Structures are given as structure tokens and as C-alpha cells.
Amino acid sequence: MTHATLIVTCSGGTYFDRDHYVDVHLPLALACWQRHGLESASAFFPRDANAADVSVGIYRFRDENALHAALASAETEAVTADVPRFTDATVSRIVGTPL
Numbered sequence: 001m002t003h004a005t006l007i008v009t010c011s012g013g014t015y016f017d018r019d020h021y022v023d024v025h026l027p028l029a030l031a032c033w034q035r036h037g038l039e040s041a042s043a044f045f046p047r048d049a050n051a052a053d054v055s056v057g058i059y060r061f062r063d064e065n066a067l068h069a070a071l072a073s074a075e076t077e078a079v080t081a082d083v084p085r086f087t088d089a090t091v092s093r094i095v096g097t098p099l
Contacts, residue, residue: 013089037066
């Protein structure tokens with residue numbers, strides 16, 4: 001079985017609340033998407049304060065079908081609605097699967 005990864009970057013913006021992202025947003029994503037196949041969610045932050053990206057979220061799904069089912073689900077609205085609570089940065093999503 002091939003896992004699929006959703007990589008979410010936040011770039012720029014005037015604020016980013018790391019605590020909210022880690023303590024509220026990641027658990028929210030897990031609660032919303034776990035039934036669709038989300039297995040884990042992690043946050044990474046650059047060491048360089050001048051880096052273009054202010055955060056990288058790694059969401060690991062059972063497989064690519066599970067990832068797409070989660071993104072298409074009604075629960076995605078709650079995950080998306082939470083974003084302005086921790087940042088005004090530009091959010092980009094990349095789907096990755098092992099080669």
C-alpha cells in the first residue's frame with residue numbers, strides 16, 4: 001500500500017500563531033479527516049527567521065484516494081475556516097506519493 005502526503009506551506013503574511021497551529025489546527029484536521037484515512041499530522045518551522053515559508057505541515061494519509069476523499073469532504077470546511085485564526089499567510093498545498 002502506498003501512503004500519500006499532503007504538504008501544506010504557509011508563506012509570507014503578517015502573523016503566524018505556532019501554538020494555535022500545533023495545539024488547535026492539527027488536532028482539528030485529525031478529528032475531521034481521520035475517518036477518511038488521515039494517519040498523522042505534523043508541523044515544522046524553519047530555523048531561519050527570514051525564510052519564505054513560515055510553516056510546513058505534513059499530513060500523512062493511508063493512500064491517495066483517502067487524501068482526495070478527505071479534501072472533498074464536508075469536514076474540510078471546518079479545517080479551512082480555522083486558517084485565519086492562526087495566519088494571514090498564503091497557504092499552498094502539494095500532494096506527494098512515494099516514487
